[in-house]
Structure formats: structure tokens, C-alpha cells
Amino acid sequence: MALLEVNNLGISFGGLRAVDNFNITIEKGDLYGLIGPNGAGKTTVFNLLTGVYVPTDGSIVLDGVKLNGKPAHDICKCGMARTFQNIRLFDKMSVLDNVKTALHNQVKYSLLSSIIRTPAYFNAERNMDKKAIEILKVFGLDRICEYKASNLPYGMQRKLEIARALATNPKLLLLDEPAAGMNPTETQELMDMIRFIRDNFDIAVLLIEHDMNLVLGICEQLKVLDYGRIIAEGDPVKVVNDPRVITAYLGE
């Protein structure tokens, strides 16, 4: 069975059909791209998948679990994690604490044991620190883990957001324009990193991106959205040369 199966997904805001009849099947280890002109409904798809919006119709099944209508934090627990188009870190917290908040759902200690500071509390906290540092190492952020998140340069904030999403222990990682605002060198680095994450964390990646170098460089399959509908899908090189896609981007 596929990792993610989405059938006939749709949402209406009043009279506006923002996403209509959206289908996607993602297998374990896939690197999938979702592209389309501005306002096509790409981020809305992410919001539907992660529970920010409740779909009007359709079904979302992740690893055999139906996700429709579950609250966002439960969907996250089921193995769906994401980053945002405009970075949304916990600015006032340290780099380490940002990652640790994402580890909460995997660590259990009671409120009481944290107040009277039992060994269980210290063990749990130490394990969380260790796990967080491990993830930060992948991104080269472990040496600056005490910095405040808002003090990091832009590129590092992007990386930290991916690290935080990875810390929730996802099966599927959704990246919303990960290369936005990056220069070509940084984008190249990001591509290597996404491949590395896919291989080493045993996850599938679905990403929204406008940077065609990145899309063609790493995505194995593409879906193209326009006005909330899929207009093309399949092999990236074929898809971007599809006349319908070119028309959607550039007009007649």
C-alpha cells in the first residue's frame, strides 16, 4: 500500500473552489514536486493535508490511517510534518528549544514529575537534548544551538525550520517553497540536503517550489496545479514542456 493516498480532495471557500478533485499517491522514499502559477492552490493543498483546513470532500490516508477531520496536532503525530512558505519559527526561543518543542509528542513525563524534578524528568529532558542535537548536526546547526532563532541568518532559519519538522518524526515531509530567497549556491546545498534527508530519515518528500532548477534537479515526479485543478502530472521534464503547463504559466 502507498504511503499517502489522497482521493478526490477538494475545498470550497464560499463560492470559490480553491482545490478540486485533487488526487495523489506517494510511495515511501518518493521525491514529489507540486508546482503551478501563483494562486493555483498549492499551499491550500498543504493546509488540507496537515489539518489547517478541513476538506469539503475527498479522503486523505497516510500509512493506512484516515486523516480527514483530525486536529492538526494529531495529524502531525500520525507522521505528517511541514515547513512554511514564510518562515514560522518560534523566534524568541533558542535553536535547540525550537527543535525540542517538536519532540514533545515522542517523550512522556508527567507534569508532577517535572515540578518535583524526578529522575524520569531529567532522563526525558536529556534524551530530548540528545535527539535534538543529532538532528541539528545534519544541518550544521548544532554548534549554534543556544542562539535565539530570530538572530540566525535567513538561510539558517530555513534549515532550522526543516530540522524542526524532521524532529516530529514524520513519514512524509511537506516543504513549502524551501528555496525561496536562496541564492544558487544555497539552493544547490539545499538540494543535496533534501536528498540526504530522504535517504537517511527514511521518509518521502512532497515539495512546492518555483525554482525550476531545484524542481528538475531533484523531483522524480511532478503535479501541476492551476486554478485548483491538476493540469499535468508525471515525469518532470515532460511535464514542464507540456503546452498546457506553459500556457498556465505564461498565458496564450
Added chain:
Amino acid sequence: MLTNILEQLINGLRTGSIYALIALGYTMVYGIAKMINFAHGDIIMVGAYALYVAVALLHLPAIPAVIFTCVVCAVLGVIIERIAYKPLRNAPRLAVLITAIGVSYFLQSASLIIFKATPIPFQSIINVDSINIGGVTISGITIVTLVVTTISMIILTFFINKTKAGSAMRAVSEDMGAAQLVGINVNKTITMTFAIGSFLAAVAGILYICQYQSLKPTMGALPGIKAFVAAVLGGIGSIPGAMLGGIVLGIIESFSKAFISTELSDAIVFSVLVIVLLVRPSGFLGKKKSEKV
């Protein structure tokens, strides 16, 4: 003269630390749910009556009575949040504010019906001897108040900064949406915030009633509003700000009562608020908001 100043300073610290405890509730709820819980002052009143019921009617000893009071208030805070505020999570802020004022009047009226309007005298449950240091007398209740407040603040600071639940609270207060999407249960976190805020209000209520020794249904209004001023003074949303604001407010009040005029003391307190906000609109420790143009 010096003795007098020192004594007034200690008085101010006592009232100020009670304000600080209440202000913490305002500031934590504001930080997380982005609302001013105007019913917060009335939780103090409920706490005072709960203590009265436990001590005078149920004849409980001091410690169980205190625990009873704190539990009653924490549970009440959670119930209020569930019934009155949770359904309005996505409503305009003004609606939530009006609801909070409604809840405040509801609590006052309920206690008016149950306990009637006549003030009830109350015997303090704190029996600690006063001490004298170099001519300055410090009453037992003052000592207890300062010790209890200090301990509460240390535990709270530790809780917010060093525990899972505390960092979930910080995360929700920064970005509720992002917090949800890293797996934090926002409703649970908000419930917990109300429980902690109301718990601190109960502690404040106990200290307050042992000082003033008289109960009436509207008794929560004034300390409530002053603590709100303290929270704004310190920078609403900031926990150290609420502590600082409360203590500064208490000291100003105590000095103006002693050296200027008892009648004018409240006016002076509020004037200080106006002046501070003119100079620092976000309070002592509040975050300045800069917007990119």
C-alpha cells in the same frame, strides 16, 4: 524617618507581590490566548470565599483549606475557559473581551446570591509572629506573603523555561498555528494556562484575605484592575514584566499612601501608568513592535 521609609517599602513589597501574582495570570492568558481575562480579578474573590467555606464552615485545618482553595480556583478557571472562551477562539477579540466582562459580573452576582452583600469578617489563618530588625517591624503576614510569592515565582519561571509543558506554552504564545503543526495540542495548553493563572490567583486571594480580613462579592474588582495595570506596566505578555510591574505598583501605592495622601493613592497609581505608557508604550519589559514598511 528612615525606619518609616523602610517600613513603607516592605508594605509596598507585600501588596506589590500580591498584585504580581494576579498580574501573572493576566499576562500568561494574554500571551497565549491573546485576550484580557477580565474575570481574573473575581477568581481572587472566589478564592477568598472558598477559603472562608473551608475554614469557617467545613472547619478544615489551614493546609488542607489552602489546597482546597487552590483546587477550586484552578478548576473554576478551566471551566470558565471551556464554557465561555473556547467557543470564541476564532471570534473577534472584542467579543471575547465582552464575554470576559460578562463572566466577571456572573461570578460577582453568583456570590452575591450565595453569600449576600453584607461583608463577612474573616480570621486570618496565618499565625506567624512579627519580627523586628533594627527598629523595623515586619508582620508575620508580610513575611509569609513575601516567601510564598518568591517561591511561586521561582517555580513558575522554572516551569515555563525548563519543562515540556512550559515550552509548549511559549511556542503557542509565539505562533499558535506553527505550534499545532509540530504536534502541540493547543487546547490542552490553553487549558493549562488558565489552570495555572487561576491557581496563582487563589494564592493571591488567600494572602489578600488574610491581610484585609473581610469578604464581599466585589472584593476582587480593585486588586484585579490594579494587577491588570501592573501587567500592562510591566509589558503585557511578559512574565518577568508582570512580576516587576506588580512590585513597582505596590511600592508606588504604599509610598503615596504614606507620604502624599491615602485618598489620592489610586489616582497616583493610574497616573504613573499613563506616564509610563507615554514614554514606553509597550511597558517596562514588553516587546517593541516594529513593522516593516
